[in-house]
Structures are given as C-alpha cells and as structure tokens.
Amino acid sequence: MEDWRKNKGAFAIFLGPASFWLLLFFVIPLILVWVYSFGERGPQGQTYLALSFENYLRAIEPIHLGIMLKSIWIGAISTAVCLVVGFPVAMGIAFAPSRWKNPLLLIVVLPFFTNLLIRTYAWIAVLRTRGFLNFGLEWVHEKANWLFALAGFPAALGEFVPLELLYNQYAVVIGLVYVHLPFLILPLYATLEKLDRSYLEASLDLGAGQWRTFFSVLVPLVMPGIVSGALLVFILSMGNFLVPDLLGGTDSLMIGNLIAREYGAARDWPFGSALSFMIMYPVFIFFVINAMVARYRTRRRAEV
Amino acid sequence: MTEQAPIIRVRNVTKRFGSVTAVDDVSIDIRQGEFFALLGPSGCGKTTLLRMLAGFETTSEGEIEIDGQPMLGVPPNRRPVNMVFQSYAVFPHMTVFDNVAYGLKVTGVGKSEIAERVKEALTLVHLEDFGRRKPDQLSGGQRQRVALARALVKKPKVLLLDEPLSALDAKLREAMRLELVHLQHSVGITFVIVTHDQDEALSMADRAAVMDHGVVRQVAAPATLYEHPNSRFVADFIGKMNLLEAKVAGLSGGRLAIDIEGLERFEVPHDGPASGEIGIAVRPEKTRLSKEQPAAGRLGLKGKVSDVAYYGNESHILLDTDTGVRFTTTIQNETRRSDSSILIGDDLWISWSPEDTLVLSE
Ligand SMILES: Nc1ncnc2c1ncn2[C@@H]1O[C@H](COP(=O)(O)OP(=O)(O)OP(=O)(O)O)[C@@H](O)[C@H]1O
Ligand SMILES: [Mg+2]
Numbered sequence: 001m002e003d004w005r006k007n008k009g010a011f012a013i014f015l016g017p018a019s020f021w022l023l024l025f026f027v028i029p030l031i032l033v034w035v036y037s038f039g040e041r042g043p044q045g046q047t048y049l050a051l052s053f054e055n056y057l058r059a060i061e062p063i064h065l066g067i068m069l070k071s072i073w074i075g076a077i078s079t080a081v082c083l084v085v086g087f088p089v090a091m092g093i094a095f096a097p098s099r100w101k102n103p104l105l106l107i108v109v110l111p112f113f114t115n116l117l118i119r120t121y122a123w124i125a126v127l128r129t130r131g132f133l134n135f136g137l138e139w140v141h142e143k144a145n146w147l148f149a150l151a152g153f154p155a156a157l158g159e160f161v162p163l164e165l166l167y168n169q170y171a172v173v174i175g176l177v178y179v180h181l182p183f184l185i186l187p188l189y190a191t192l193e194k195l196d197r198s199y200l201e202a203s204l205d206l207g208a209g210q211w212r213t214f215f216s217v218l219v220p221l222v223m224p225g226i227v228s229g230a231l232l233v234f235i236l237s238m239g240n241f242l243v244p245d246l247l248g249g250t251d252s253l254m255i256g257n258l259i260a261r262e263y264g265a266a267r268d269w270p271f272g273s274a275l276s277f278m279i280m281y282p283v284f285i286f287f288v289i290n291a292m293v294a295r296y297r298t299r300r301r302a303e304v
Numbered sequence: 305m306t307e308q309a310p311i312i313r314v315r316n317v318t319k320r321f322g323s324v325t326a327v328d329d330v331s332i333d334i335r336q337g338e339f340f341a342l343l344g345p346s347g348c349g350k351t352t353l354l355r356m357l358a359g360f361e362t363t364s365e366g367e368i369e370i371d372g373q374p375m376l377g378v379p380p381n382r383r384p385v386n387m388v389f390q391s392y393a394v395f396p397h398m399t400v401f402d403n404v405a406y407g408l409k410v411t412g413v414g415k416s417e418i419a420e421r422v423k424e425a426l427t428l429v430h431l432e433d434f435g436r437r438k439p440d441q442l443s444g445g446q447r448q449r450v451a452l453a454r455a456l457v458k459k460p461k462v463l464l465l466d467e468p469l470s471a472l473d474a475k476l477r478e479a480m481r482l483e484l485v486h487l488q489h490s491v492g493i494t495f496v497i498v499t500h501d502q503d504e505a506l507s508m509a510d511r512a513a514v515m516d517h518g519v520v521r522q523v524a525a526p527a528t529l530y531e532h533p534n535s536r537f538v539a540d541f542i543g544k545m546n547l548l549e550a551k552v553a554g555l556s557g558g559r560l561a562i563d564i565e566g567l568e569r570f571e572v573p574h575d576g577p578a579s580g581e582i583g584i585a586v587r588p589e590k591t592r593l594s595k596e597q598p599a600a601g602r603l604g605l606k607g608k609v610s611d612v613a614y615y616g617n618e619s620h621i622l623l624d625t626d627t628g629v630r631f632t633t634t635i636q637n638e639t640r641r642s643d644s645s646i647l648i649g650d651d652l653w654i655s656w657s658p659e660d661t662l663v664l665s666e
Contacts, residue, residue: 201360202393204380206407206458216406220397 037273045267055274064258068278071255074169075238078176079184082233083226085177086184093185094192105189108182116179120246123175127165127247134162167249175243180236184229191225239279255279309372311336311462311494312357317366319352319518326352328518329366334462334496339488341505342498344515345541350498351390353515354464357496358387371461386455387464390471392447394439400426400450401435407458425457428487445476456491465497469504481508502542506530514538530587535666539585544620546591546631547664548584555579560663566605566627572661583664590660591633593621593646598655607631609650621646623654 037055040048058064093104111119126132141160148156165171199221203213219226241256248254255275262272310333319327327349334340342350355361356368359380368375371384386407395403404422413421426432429449439447448468455463468484469477485508488495499505505512506526513523514537522529522538533539536547553561553569560574564584598604607625616637623631631654635646646652 196391196393198389198391198393199395201358201380202387202389202395202454203406203410204360205358205385205387206410206454207381208406208410209381212410216410217395221395 033273033276036270037277039270039273041268041270045269047269055271056278058271059274059278064275067253067258068255068275070253071238074172074176074244074254075234078173078180078237079230079234081173081177082181082184083230086181086188086229087226089181090185090188090192093189094195105186108185112182116242119179120175120242123171123178123247124166127171127174129162129164129166131165133165137163166247167252169248169252171247171249172244172252172254175247176237176240179240179243180233183232183236187229187232188222188225191222195221235283308336310334311338311371312496313367313369314353314357315367315369317353317356317368318364319349319356319361320364325518327356330515330518330520331366332513332520332523334494335511337492337494339485339495339508339510340497341509341512342496342515343502343505343509343512343541344500346500348515349518350500350515351466354387354466354496354498357462358385358464359383384461385464386458386460386462387466388448388451388455388468390466390468392451392471394442394447394450394454396439398438399435400431400437400439400442403439403450404435404454404457407454421457422453425453428456428491429453444471445480448472448480452487456487456493460493462494462496465495467498467500469499469501477504484508506542514541516541533585533662533664536583536585536664537666539583539662539664544588544632544634545585546588546629546633548586548629550582550584552579552582562661562663566625567603570603570658572658572663574663576665578663578665585662585664586656586660588620588632588634591631591654591656593623593633593635594653594655596653598653602655602657603661604653604655605629605631606651606653609646609648609652612646612648619646623652625654 035049036047038049038051038053040050040052040054042048059068089108093101093108096104124131128134138160141157145155145157148154195218199217200213203217204210208216238254239256241254241260244252244254244257255278259272259275262268262275266272312332312334314330314332314334317327317330318325330349330353342353344350352361356363357370357375359375359378359382363376373384375383395406398406401422404425405418408418408421422435423432426435429452431446431449431453434442434446434450439450442450448471452468465484469480472480481504484495484497497505497508506529509526511523511525512529514521514529516537522534524532529538529542533542533545539545540547548564551563553563555561555574555578558573558575559571560578561569561571562582562584563569592598592602594604597606605625605627607623609621610624610630611620611622613620613622614637618634618636621633621635623633625631633654
C-alpha cells in the first residue's frame with residue numbers, strides 16, 4: 001500500500017474541507033477584525049476603514065488597561081484554583097478501576113448537557129443573600145444557638161447575618177472555575193491515562209516516597225497535559241463575559257464584558273477589535289517564542 | 305557450600321486477582337549471591353511473583369521474607385531490593401546522570417558521594433561518557449544499562465529483573481546474557497530474573513524455578529531441569545522432548561520394569577514409587593536413526609520420516625513410528641550435505657539406550 005503521507009492528492013482531499021472551514025470562518029474573520037482595529041467609528045456607529053492607532057491608544061488608557069490586567073489576574077486565579085481542584089479529580093479517575101472510569105468521566109462532562117446560562121443562574125440561586133448556601137448556614141447557626149441555649153447560654157451567637165457571597169470577584173472566580181473545570185480535567189486525565197505506571201513504580205522502587213514521586217516524576221511527565229489544560233482554562237476564563245456579567249459586581253468588569261459592550265451597546269466595532277487584539281498579540285508572541293525555543297532545543301539535541 | 309539462611313524466603317504465597325489465581329501456593333528459597341530465574345510460559349504468574357517481591361502487589365496468602373525480615377506491609381521504597389522494569393522505565397525528563405542519582409538523592413545521600421557512586425555505577429555498565437545525555441538520545445540497549453546502573457547504585461540485597469532482554473534484538477540479547485552474568489559475578493548481588501525463554505534461563509541462571517499456571521513445578525539447576533525433569537510439564541517446556549505413554553509392569557530393587565507398545569519389556573533404574581500409567585521421555589539428541597534394526601540392548605522403534613527441517617548446524621527429523629508415536633530427533637550437519645542422506649518417506653529405525661530414558665510419573 002502507498003504511504004498516504006506521500007500521496008499529496010489524497011492528503012489534499014482529506015485536509016481540504018477542514019482547511020477551507022478554518023480559512024473561511026477563522027482566518028478571514030480574524031484578519032477582518034485586525035483590519036477593523038485600525039478603523040474609525042462613524043457617527044452612527046458605522047465602521048470606516050482607516051489606518052489609525054487611535055483605538056489602541058484608547059485601549060492602553062489606564063481604565064481599560066486596568067480591566068485587562070484584572071482579567072488576566074482573575075483568569076490566572078481561576079486557572080490556579082482549577083488546577084488545585086482538578087488535578088486530584090483527574091488522578092482519581094485515571095487511577096480508578098477501569099470499570100469506573102467511563103461513569104466518572106460522564107459525571108465530569110454531564111454539566112455540559114445543561115445550558116451554560118441556566119447553570120450560571122443556578123449559582124445565583126446558591127450564592128445570593130437568600131440563597132441555598134445562606135439557608136444552610138442559617139440552619140447550622142440556628143441549631144448551634146439552640147445547643148448553646150440548652151447549655152444555659154441563650155442567644156450566644158446572636159442573630160444570623162447572611163453572607164454577601166454574590167456580585168463580587170469571589171463569585172466570579174467560583175463561577176469561572178465551575179464552568180471551566182472539565183477543560184482542565186479532560187486533557188489532564190488523557191495524559192495521566194497514557195502515563196506508563198512503571199515510571200511511578202520505578203520511583204517508589206528507588207526509595208522515593210509518594211510525595212516525592214508525585215512532584216519529581218508524575219508532575220514533570222504529565223506537564224504537557226497540565227499546560228494544555230491550564231492554557232485552555234486561562235484563555236476561556238479571561239475572555240468569559242457571561243459569568244462576570246451575572247455573578248460579578250460593578251467592579252468585576254472583565255475584558256470580555258468590555259468587548260461585548262463595544263460590539264453591542266456602544267456600537268464601536270473598531271475599538272472592540274483593538275481590545276480583542278490586545279489579548280491576541282501576547283498569545284501570538286507566546287507561540288512564536290514557544291516555536292523558537294522548540295527549534296533551538298531540537299538543534300541542540302542534534303549537536304550532542 | 306555452607307548452608308546459609310536464604311536471602312529470599314517465599315512461603316506458601318498465593319495471589320488472587322478476583323477469580324484468577326495468578327500465583328498458587330508457591331514456596332521458594334533463593335540463596336545469597338545466586339542468579340535465580342523464574343521461568344514459565346506466558347501468563348504463568350512470573351511477573352506477579354516478582355512484583356510481590358518488589359512490593360508492588362500484596363500477597364493474598366503466605367509470607368515473604370527478604371534478608372530475614374518479613375515483608376508484610378513493607379512498601380516498595382522500604383524494601384532492600386531494586387527492580388529493572390521490562391520497559392526499563394528510565395525517566396525521560398532526566399539525564400542519564402540524574403536517573404542514576406535519583407535513588408540516592410531521595411534518600412539524602414550527600415552530593416559528592418552521589419557523584420562518585422553514579423560514576424562508579426555508570427562505569428560498571430560501560431556508560432561513563434553518557435551521563436549528560438537524555439534517554440531519548442540512547443539506544444534500547446543503552447537505556448537498559450541505565451536502568452541497571454540506576455538499580456545497582458542503590459546496592460540492593462537483591463536485584464529483580466523482569467524480562468530484561470525481551471526488548472533487545474537477537475544479537476544484542478545474546479551478548480547481554482553474558483554481560484549480565486559477568487555483572488552479577490562482579491557485584492555479588494543476588495539476581496532474580498523473570499523470563500519465558502528457556503535458553504535464557506538455562507544459560508544464565510544458577511538455579512531456576514519452572515512455573516505453570518501459578519504453580520512451581522520444579523526448582524533446580526539448569527542441567528538437572530534438562531536431564532532430570534520431574535514432570536511432563538517441565539520435560540516438555542525445557543528443550544525438545546519425545547513423550548511416550550507406558551505402563552508399569554513391576555518395581556523391585558530400584559529397577560522399574562516398563563511396557564511400551566511395540567517394544568519388549570525393559571528395565572530402567574528408578575527410585576521412588578511408580579505404578580499404573582506413566583510417561584516415558586527421551587531427548588531427541590539421545591536418539592539415533594539407523595537403516596537396520598538396532599543392536600540388542602537398545603530400544604528401537606520402526607517408522608517413516610515425515611519431515612526434515614534444516615537449521616544450519618543441525619537438522620530436525622520427524623519420524624512417525626508404526627505404533628503411532630511422532631519422534632523428533634536431531635542430526636548434526638557435520639559435512640555440507642549430511643542431511644541429504646535422509647529423505648521424507650524413508651523407512652528408518654529410531655533407537656536409544658534405556659539409561660537415557662526418563663520416567664515421569666506426574
Ligand atoms: N492486575 C491484574 N489484574 C488481574 N489479573 C492479573 C493482573 N496481573 C496479572 N493478572 C493475571 O495473572 C496471571 C499471571 O500474570 P503474570 O503477569 O504474572 O504472568 P507472566 O508469567 O508474567 O506472563 P508473561 O510472560 O506474559 O509476562 C495472568 O492470568 C494475568 O491475566
Ligand atoms: Mg510478565
């Protein structure tokens with residue numbers, strides 16, 4: 001049989017539709033947005049093509065730059081929390097007996113079957129002042145008070161004051177972690193699943209304890225899974241606008257909300273485009289550096 | 305040799321995975337400084353037994369003692385043994401040096417001592433110049449040496465090796481056999497090696513345990529396993545063997561009288577009990593082919609050659625006897641065309657001496 005990699009014709013046929021799709025719905029719109037970012041807004045919100053850096057200058061005004069930095073910050077926090085929560089879950093599934101794996105994975109992706117909007121609203125019902133979490137706390141509070149009363153200290157704990165859990169940055173982080181956790185668990189699980197267990201056994205055999213094995217062998221070996229999962233969560237969290245919109249307060253505005261507002265209510269597409277590309281540029285730079293490092297590494301390897 | 309306490313003592317060890325009994329009531333003593341092989345067909349429980357020694361599997365029943373210490377509940381990192389994995393499991397994210405140093409680092413050995421011992425271990429496996437390489441810049445054979453050095457640098461009481469040669473090509477495998485034996489002699493550590501390759505076990509081990517479906521059939525030196533197998537399984541598994549069904553006609557004064565279809569009653573020396581149906585075995589190289597009926601005193605059966613297989617140095621001849629038994633025999637190809645004298649369809653006699661007859665009561 002002919003090697004399909006050598007058969008350029010077959011290659012083109014299979015790759016054609018996907019490339020066409022990417023070109024039509026990803027590359028061209030991206031270029032369009034990039035061109036818009038140098039444009040000007042007309043009086044009625046039209047977009048005029050131009051070569052102006054006005055939008056970028058506006059984008060780095062302190063107020064916008066601040067929102068951008070905060071988005072990065074909240075994205076980073078959410079990613080960190082996702083890692084701390086998701087790593088044990090991914091490990092639990094990967095090391096579970098094989099008949100449990102599929103049911104457990106199903107549980108992880110099950111929330112996706114419910115609309116994101118509904119899931120986010122559900123968090124409002126949980127976190128608001130008269131929400132489920134506060135009800136639960138109130139119940140505990142009441143019982144504790146009752147116990148104290150029995151012991152001869154009536155109303156020792158005082159009135160129950162509901163916690164302000166909603167409409168702040170914590171709620172945003174909770175929501176972002178909740179929504180994006182599967183994006184971390186799944187790639188991490190896939191990497192852990194492929195990991196040859198004898199590496200871990202070898203480490204134990206050589207005298208390392210469980211923790212040492214975890215940090216010196218397991219983590220480095222599944223680093224690709226950690227990086228791809230974390231990157232995914234970070235990008236999705238940073239750009240999310242629904243969660244901060246619904247769960248966040250007035251100070252929780254994120255870059256996604258800003259862009260959504262410029263494209264929507266403000267009808268300022270050029271400025272929205274510039275804001276979008278303010279996030280894209282670092283990503284591009286990251287990939288270029290990454291590729292350069294990889295090339296440098298392979299070249300050095302060949303020299304040894 | 306003086307009687308020493310065994311370095312490994314396995315007592316009535318059983319391992320069950322659900323309904324599968326992988327290791328079934330095994331008792332073995334492995335001596336200090338010995339090259340010991342666990343030999344058996346695929347799925348017989350060799351790896352499981354080895355992993356129980358290393359501490360990666362718990363025993364369902366029975367006891368394991370290493371160097372006089374009971375191993376129940378002792379985790380792998382606290383056992384005085386080290387393992388060379390079938391896949392080698394050389395850490396891909398560390399250099400050769402760091403791989404070998406790892407086992408010392410985690411137990412808090414000082415930097416200068418680590419450098420010294422790692423160098424020593426790498427020299428032992430002829431990799432002294434490879435310390436700075438990453439595993440993906442090594443050949444399979446070199447990776448295996450790293451795995452060996454990494455285990456030996458810990459100076460374990462016992463080195464466990466799971467099919468260490470199976471991932472190497474035929475030439476290298478042959479060379480590594482010798483090298484492993486030399487290595488074992490020079491470090492003086494007890495080696496326990498798992499293999500399904502009888503040639504490997506026979507050529508390397510001081511003693512071997514032959515396993516079958518979780519049960520140890522025989523523990524003996526290679527020559528004993530080959531010349532005095534204690535069961536049909538061992539006789540058949542080690543080398544080639546011709547097996548015949550026979551009846552015991554009488555046993556007296558250490559001599560067993562035997563009846564086989566097509567042969568006159570004959571006697572062989574035999575100690576121990578035997579009665580009823582037994583198996584009679586004879587190695588191919590201990591039989592001889594001839595055109596004429598063999599001399600009196602040899603056991604001979606007449607038959608037809610059904611196949612001649614050429615192997616270079618020797619040829620294997622299959623002969624179907626008139627009594628319906630298929631014999632294998634080997635002839636040495638001492639001259640270029642020695643085997644051409646025997647053709648398929650030839651009527652020949654096959655014969656052997658009663659002394660070379662093995663009695664298998666199991
Ligand atoms: N973790 C496990 N769970 C269930 N069954 C197992 C497990 N490990 C081994 N077994 C079973 O135990 C038996 C012995 O397995 P083991 O790996 O010890 O065989 P082996 O002699 O090493 O064979 P091979 O030469 O093929 O490596 C097999 O039937 C195998 O299916
Ligand atoms: Mg095995």
